Amino acid sequence: MSMKEPPRISPAMTSAPAMIKTKKLTKSNIVIRTTMTVLALLTIYGFFTFNNQNLKFWPSLMATFANFKTVFIQPHFNHFTFSQAVEGVTVTLALGLLTTIVGAVVAFFLSLLAAENLTNKTTSNIVKTIVAIIRAVPTVLWVLIFAIAAGLGSVAAVIGMSFHSISYLTKAYSESFEEIDEGAIEALKATGAGWWQIVFQSIVPNALTSLISWTFMRFEVNFGVAVAMGAAAGAGGIGYEMFMAGAFYFDIREMGTITYFILAIAIVLEILSTQIKARIRI
Amino acid sequence: MTTLLEMKHVSKKYGNGTVALSDVNFSVNEGEFVSVIGPSGAGKSTLLRCINKMIQATDGEVIFDSVNISGFKGRSLRKLRTKIGMIFQNYNLVERLSVIENVLHGRLGYKSMLSGSLGLFTNDEKQQAYHLLEMLGLKEQIYQRCDQLSGGQKQRVGIARALIQNPKLMLCDEPIASLDPSSAKTIMDHLKNISDSLKITVLINLHQVDIAMNYADRIIGVSKGQIVFNGAPSQLTSGDIKTIYGSDASNLMINIENHDRVKVAEK
Structure with missing residues (x-):
């Protein structure tokens, strides 16, 4: 007995058109494609119209690599010692930690007001709008704004960085709160629990993992900003040493040392954050 | 009546x-x-x-x-x-907390803002929660996190949470x-x-x-x-x-x- 051929749907049997597109040409599709095309054209145009000031591409590239080699292969201590570098890193870390803690505490209470399922739509929208405006201005700018009142230095850096952390974390926290299943709130409401009781007994336990991971993420960001603030706003720490080594002494070997220090801390933070995320059960 | x-x-x-x-x-x-x-x-x-x-x-x-x-x-x-106790189709438990913590949530309406928020329950209340869980056959699970329970068990936790309120309805x-069907019957x-x-x-x-x-x-x-x-x-x-x-x-x-x-x- 021979195997019977399974019946096939031949094109003649269906009413399908000969050419079938898998994507429909919607409005958003057209917008995306147009944007990509324009960006591609601009990029090509940009490459052709560089003002290269008679720099030769290959020799310059080689010189840059040579500098990199000096920075990373021959780091040394010149204007400060190892222990001073460690102290600088600690100051920078402390700056990042302090602003994260201030940001987290204030943001927690603000985010309760910003979460739509915990307040009303009006309050939520007001808080969210204010916070969005604060967030739209970069951290560095906030520090410089506060420097007008406090003078360039650590005070302006702490206030400015906390300010931006608050707005960033408020958005992150309130979004985690809004993701919580409405039922978890409803059930406690039905037992006669009050608002604060619901917050601490249902909202916080439900959102704890995302609160922790957002906070840690902001800490990593704040460490990076703290380095930059040391250089740009004279907030001290390793960033200030970097600024001095770079802009005052032109000592690229010392820059290498500092870069290694910052890299080490960044790696430690990265490992810590992965560990924390693995430990707290999602 | x-x-x-x-x-x-x-x-x-x-x-x-x-x-x-x-x-x-x-x-x-x-x-x-x-x-x-x-x-x-x-x-x-x-x-x-x-x-x-x-x-x-x-x-x-x-x-x-x-x-x-x-x-x-x-x-x-x-x-x-x-x-008035209430139980729900989706149980509406705080999944990340333990069974007994969820049951004790039923007492929140009786507590002050602070002790309720901090989850400070009296020993009497804990005893009551224990008895209810025993009655509903969840004695072994009291320290388990609620996300590890089956649907029927979760609903029993929900019932215990409602009962600890001493409800009339x-x-x-x-x-x-x-x-x-079997859990439903239980x-x-x-x-x-x-x-x-x-x-x-x-x-x-x-x-x-x-x-x-x-x-x-x-x-x-x-x-x-x-x-x-x-x-x-x-x-x-x-x-x-x-x-x-x-x-x-x-x-x-x-x-x-x-x-x-x-x-x-x-x-």
């Missing part, structure tokens, strides 16, 4: 114009086991939530325990809610809709047992007409926001089923003849 709950001309109209309930009138006696049946979207959940004011009725009066509760707000509303919003038996032995009034929304007929003392049929049937299970006819669901009983695979009444007291 005393009347525990009375709904007088209760209506609910949502902001978008949907009428969820229109002129609902019924009363429930103390200790009664009443089942509300009706198609999805008929207003069963709204009806239940108008009682503990999770949803504010637009019109009418709700009288609970001889008090008109329609205007209750703030502290008095919280106090009222402690007297239990509102059950489709408590067995997400459960397998839950229904527990609810029947609660109603019989603890004399707690039970008002339960159900999709399964046969289960409603087996367990309930009285059935309330809801269709399009109106009560179209209110009587003993034995009085429910195929004609009533048609009024409630808008389709013949035989089409709905419902057999309203010869159902077995469950009598927990006999066991």
Whole structure:
């Protein structure tokens, strides 16, 4: 007995058109494609119209690599010692930690007001709008704004960085709160629990993992900003040493040392954050 | 028999114009086991939530325990809610907390803002939680996180959370809709047992007409926001089923003849 051929749907049997597109040409599709095309054209145009000031591409590239080699292969201590570098890193870390803690505490209470399922739509929208405006201005700018009142230095850096952390974390926290299943709130409401009781007994336990991971993420960001603030706003720490080594002494070997220090801390933070995320059960 | 709950001309109209309930009138006696049946979207959940004011009725009066509760707000509303336990289709537990912590949430309405927020419960309350969990067969699981429990176990935690409130009335919003038949039976038996032995009034929304007929003392049929049937299970006819669901009983695979009444007291 021979195997019977399974019946096939031949094109003649269906009413399908000969050419079938898998994507429909919607409005958003057209917008995306147009944007990509324009960006591609601009990029090509940009490459052709560089003002290269008679720099030769290959020799310059080689010189840059040579500098990199000096920075990373021959780091040394010149204007400060190892222990001073460690102290600088600690100051920078402390700056990042302090602003994260201030940001987290204030943001927690603000985010309760910003979460739509915990307040009303009006309050939520007001808080969210204010916070969005604060967030739209970069951290560095906030520090410089506060420097007008406090003078360039650590005070302006702490206030400015906390300010931006608050707005960033408020958005992150309130979004985690809004993701919580409405039922978890409803059930406690039905037992006669009050608002604060619901917050601490249902909202916080439900959102704890995302609160922790957002906070840690902001800490990593704040460490990076703290380095930059040391250089740009004279907030001290390793960033200030970097600024001095770079802009005052032109000592690229010392820059290498500092870069290694910052890299080490960044790696430690990265490992810590992965560990924390693995430990707290999602 | 005393009347525990009375709904007088209760209506609910949502902001978008949907009428969820229109002129609902019924009363429930103390200790009664009443089942509300009706198609999805008929207003069963709204009806239940108008009682503990999770949803504010637009019109009418709700009288609970001889008090008109329609205007209750703030502290008095919280106090009222402690007297009304509620369980849900999706259990609505805090999944990341342990079983006993979830049960103790039922006491929050009795606690001050601070001790409730911090989760400081008295030993008496913990003892009570333990006894309830023992009664519901969850003694081994008291320190387990709720996300590790099965559906039936979660619903039992929900029941314990409602019972620790010392409620006069239990509102059950489709408590067995997400459960397998065997767990569903366990839950229904527990609810029947609660109603019989603890004399707690039970008002339960159900999709399964046969289960409603087996367990309930009285059935309330809801269709399009109106009560179209209110009587003993034995009085429910195929004609009533048609009024409630808008389709013949035989089409709905419902057999309203010869159902077995469950009598927990006999066991």
